[in-house]
Amino acid sequence: MTEEVKPDQGETAPEKADAKKGAGRAGSIKFDNNIEIFPDTRMPEYDSGEVKAYRAISRDKVNYFALVCERHLVPRTRSATNYAGLLNPFLVPLVAMGKIFWPPAGQERFIIVYKDVLGKRLMKQTDYALDWRQDDVMNIVVKPMIGALVDFRNRDFAHGAIRPSNMFYTGPAAKPEKIVLGDCLALPSSYDQPVLYQTIERGMVAPIARGEATLTDDLYAFGVSLAVFMRSNDPLEGMSDDEIVRAKIELGSYAAITGKERFKGSILELLRGVLHDDPTQRWTLEEVMVWLDGRRLSPKQSIKEKKAPRPVVFSGEKYFQSSLLAMSLDSNPGDAVRLVESDELNQWLIRSVEDDVALERVENAVKTTREKGTGPGYEDRLVANLSIALDTKAPLRFRGLRMTGDGVGKAMAEAMVMKRDIQPFVDLFAQNIAFNWITVQENQHIDVGNLISRFDSCRNFIRHGKIGYGVERCVYLLCPEAHCLSEKFNDYHVLTPEDMVLAFEDLCKKGKAPINFLDRHCAAFLSVKDSKVIDSYLFDLASWEDYKKILGNLKCLATIQKRSSMPMLPGLAGAFMDMIDVICERYHDRDVREKLQKSVARYAAEGDLAKMAGILNNAELMARDLGAFKEAMREYNGLQKEYIDLETRLADAANFGKSAGREVAAVASSIIAAIIILAASFMFFTHTPTY
Amino acid sequence: MADKKAPEKKAADPKAAAAAAPKDGEKKSGKKAGRKVSGGAKVSVFMIGLVILGAIFMPSAVLLGIGMMPTIAAMFADPRHARTRVVTVGALNLAGCVPFLFKLWSEGHEFDNAINIATDPQAIIVMYAAAGAGYMIDWSMSSVVAAILYQRGLARQESIKKRQAELVARWGAEVTGQIPLDHQGFAIQPPEKGR
Numbered sequence: 033m034t035e036e037v038k039p040d041q042g043e044t045a046p047e048k049a050d051a052k053k054g055a056g057r058a059g060s061i062k063f064d065n066n067i068e069i070f071p072d073t074r075m076p077e078y079d080s081g082e083v084k085a086y087r088a089i090s091r092d093k094v095n096y097f098a099l100v101c102e103r104h105l106v107p108r109t110r111s112a113t114n115y116a117g118l119l120n121p122f123l124v125p126l127v128a129m130g131k132i133f134w135p136p137a138g139q140e141r142f143i144i145v146y147k148d149v150l151g152k153r154l155m156k157q158t159d160y161a162l163d164w165r166q167d168d169v170m171n172i173v174v175k176p177m178i179g180a181l182v183d184f185r186n187r188d189f190a191h192g193a194i195r196p197s198n199m200f201y202t203g204p205a206a207k208p209e210k211i212v213l214g215d216c217l218a219l220p221s222s223y224d225q226p227v228l229y230q231t232i233e234r235g236m237v238a239p240i241a242r243g244e245a246t247l248t249d250d251l252y253a254f255g256v257s258l259a260v261f262m263r264s265n266d267p268l269e270g271m272s273d274d275e276i277v278r279a280k281i282e283l284g285s286y287a288a289i290t291g292k293e294r295f296k297g298s299i300l301e302l303l304r305g306v307l308h309d310d311p312t313q314r315w316t317l318e319e320v321m322v323w324l325d326g327r328r329l330s331p332k333q334s335i336k337e338k339k340a341p342r343p344v345v346f347s348g349e350k351y352f353q354s355s356l357l358a359m360s361l362d363s364n365p366g367d368a369v370r371l372v373e374s375d376e377l378n379q380w381l382i383r384s385v386e387d388d389v390a391l392e393r394v395e396n397a398v399k400t401t402r403e404k405g406t407g408p409g410y411e412d413r414l415v416a417n418l419s420i421a422l423d424t425k426a427p428l429r430f431r432g433l434r435m436t437g438d439g440v441g442k443a444m445a446e447a448m449v450m451k452r453d454i455q456p457f458v459d460l461f462a463q464n465i466a467f468n469w470i471t472v473q474e475n476q477h478i479d480v481g482n483l484i485s486r487f488d489s490c491r492n493f494i495r496h497g498k499i500g501y502g503v504e505r506c507v508y509l510l511c512p513e514a515h516c517l518s519e520k521f522n523d524y525h526v527l528t529p530e531d532m533v534l535a536f537e538d539l540c541k542k543g544k545a546p547i548n549f550l551d552r553h554c555a556a557f558l559s560v561k562d563s564k565v566i567d568s569y570l571f572d573l574a575s576w577e578d579y580k581k582i583l584g585n586l587k588c589l590a591t592i593q594k595r596s597s598m599p600m601l602p603g604l605a606g607a608f609m610d611m612i613d614v615i616c617e618r619y620h621d622r623d624v625r626e627k628l629q630k631s632v633a634r635y636a637a638e639g640d641l642a643k644m645a646g647i648l649n650n651a652e653l654m655a656r657d658l659g660a661f662k663e664a665m666r667e668y669n670g671l672q673k674e675y676i677d678l679e680t681r682l683a684d685a686a687n688f689g690k691s692a693g694r695e696v697a698a699v700a701s702s703i704i705a706a707i708i709i710l711a712a713s714f715m716f717f718t719h720t721p722t723y
Numbered sequence: 724m725a726d727k728k729a730p731e732k733k734a735a736d737p738k739a740a741a742a743a744a745p746k747d748g749e750k751k752s753g754k755k756a757g758r759k760v761s762g763g764a765k766v767s768v769f770m771i772g773l774v775i776l777g778a779i780f781m782p783s784a785v786l787l788g789i790g791m792m793p794t795i796a797a798m799f800a801d802p803r804h805a806r807t808r809v810v811t812v813g814a815l816n817l818a819g820c821v822p823f824l825f826k827l828w829s830e831g832h833e834f835d836n837a838i839n840i841a842t843d844p845q846a847i848i849v850m851y852a853a854a855g856a857g858y859m860i861d862w863s864m865s866s867v868v869a870a871i872l873y874q875r876g877l878a879r880q881e882s883i884k885k886r887q888a889e890l891v892a893r894w895g896a897e898v899t900g901q902i903p904l905d906h907q908g909f910a911i912q913p914p915e916k917g918r
Contacts (some may be wrong), residue, residue: 620894620908661908664894668887672899675883682876689872693865694807698814701860705814709821716825 061135064128066091067145069098071136077153078146080198080215081224088145095148096127099218100134100141104449106442107142108217109513109527111244114189115217122176123183123213124150124200131525139523142515144218150200154211157197160228160266166299169261172211173199174302177254178317178324180213185247185317192221192245194253195229196260220442221245227273228260229253232285232309233475235277236359236434237427240446243438246477248314252285255306258299259289267291274359281337281355285309301329311475340384346371354385358422362429365411368418372398377418393421393472404463416465424472430465431456437470437483441511448507448517458503461490486510500570504556512560518553520546529562529592533601536589540603545610549585558588565591579614586615587649590641600639608644609636615648620661624653782837786827789841790820793854812857819853 060068069088078085078097088096101107116126125147134141193216203209222242227235231252234242268276279288286307302323305315343350347364351357361368371377381391397417416430428435433456435443444457460466466487473480490506516526524535536549558566572584586608612632616625635643681688777784794813823846830836840846890898903911
């Protein structure tokens, strides 16, 4: 069951300190204080697609296995809460999940820990026929599976990975005693589910962009699984995914999957019911339960799409069905334009397909596309809109993307992690393709109102474009389970604002403090997760002035620290302290700068970002400083004028002060004269003259 | 009537009015001329009064006219500084004349007595020596005061430089106003280091 593996020698050495932090016994990592995971002990049988399984044990020595999620594949953390509440022996029990430092990758990863009750895998992913007896299928699979589906319905959960290759058994291989359904959380919903088990609509979608499965999708997958259990050969063997979908469209799912097999008895009704291609006609769980109770329901005949009597030729091939044509349009956009420009498509719809509604949709699609001009991008837009018009049930198809409305977010997240071109996603919203698609949706399982609202927000975000908005925000809005995709967090798994702050703290402590903490991804992530901690500071973060940016970063991270009552963050505070000069320089008064630096240094040593921000973001002090600076400017200017005046006057040294001196002399002389005159007068008027 | 209409016609023609209107400088000089005229009138009235008084008190006027000759000389010697120097010299010169004026009045206010006193060498020496003392005071006091003020000017220059240096040290080079500043008082282009 287990397999010893060596860590990848090519990868960077894991952060030993971090590894030691959670280290248990030799080579193991502790998770959640109760679980020990062994990165050296692989359990490949339990791998879930690209997600690898490793041995784990509890403190009580109960065997577990841990699935270590890949960074580009967003796990279903929201659905996991519902799954955790399911207590069904047909399901593998979820024990714990969360992020952990994963030494073999040298980075944090999200892990999901299950109890090891699986046994052996029932069949390989590549096998498609088991030839089981109908009674065995009924006893071993149908009954427990329907019980599980009832539990799913009660917990508002959909598995999305129901297939024999994700079922495990205990007992002899010829006749298993018990079957358990494997993981469905470590990957995006239905990511690893082969096209065979997907409805026609979901089969057309790229695996990453299938969106959350529904109970009706699970019922369909259940039906296909039953057929695979019972059939003796695979009629679709060797076909590509596209060919399987075409076969289902042309023949109907039931006929395509069962081929020449002839099933007898009551199970035939079940298969026809759950494999019906019209979602509104497909059996509901209630109908399945009624069938299980023994009441016989009339088997529904599958409805095949109407074939036109004459084909339309596209890209050298003949097409009789509009959905098949819609599926192929993006393979040759130039020929699609020719079909429209030559009016060939309209004529085909009028004369052969005789579908006035589709014709009207096509005409509207062409008109809408032309409204935005026939310049660059016209072909792609036309193909996308035509595809929507020709097959309203089909997924969004645009420039190589094939997505359900619900799956756009995870596809964007994957494209960003894998560093693929995200311009098609931008154009998807900017050119209203997503909006055109959602407005024609009739599938009752699609939450049209919610999607319209979210797509409209995305269009506005892209139009806005500034930090905190843009395509980055679309990712986090459409995929709330995504971790922060900023390159700063390549070694971290940031799921919450608190995770982000702690990741920054760790980076700072390792001396890897970024110059600018909150980049576009961080800002968008925080805006979606908790807008109150960042929206007030977006203006500062978008500023070209360094001091505003730094202050915006500090205020935002301080708000998170305060709101979440986080511990002190000396690493982050120290990093901000290194940049404090830029902020202090916004005060003119050097004395104020010095005092600020001393005050901030005290709180930085404590790691209190909130108090640091409080000191530095003091509008009153800044206003006072500016007022005093202006007063100082006036004083300097006055002094300068006085100096120049003095200098001019001092240059004439011979005459400088002479006039003042003469005035003094005049006053002195006048005083002396007055005394003499008074004395003479006194003598004249009091004594007889002696002249 | 015709005289009154003539300026109205000129005013009706804007170009003519502009040409006729005195320029700023002319306006100022006109005002100064007016002041001069009024000052001159005052001087004339004073002089007329003085002549009338001189005619009434002829002996005293003769004595003062002869005794105050150094003051009159000072008035014409250096017209630039005449006012303060005339006051300096004149005050002491007058103080030197006063005792002889009293003597004239006590011996009889007669023209002959005035001539006798004025021709008395002792009296002339006293009156002119007093005027000389005035000159001495003017020379010595103005030199001393000028030297003191010059030194004070130099000291003030030093203190201005020191205060300006203090302002720059506290508020930065931006406080000099010689650097282009934004609305918040920060250099649009940062000042060079060491400035």
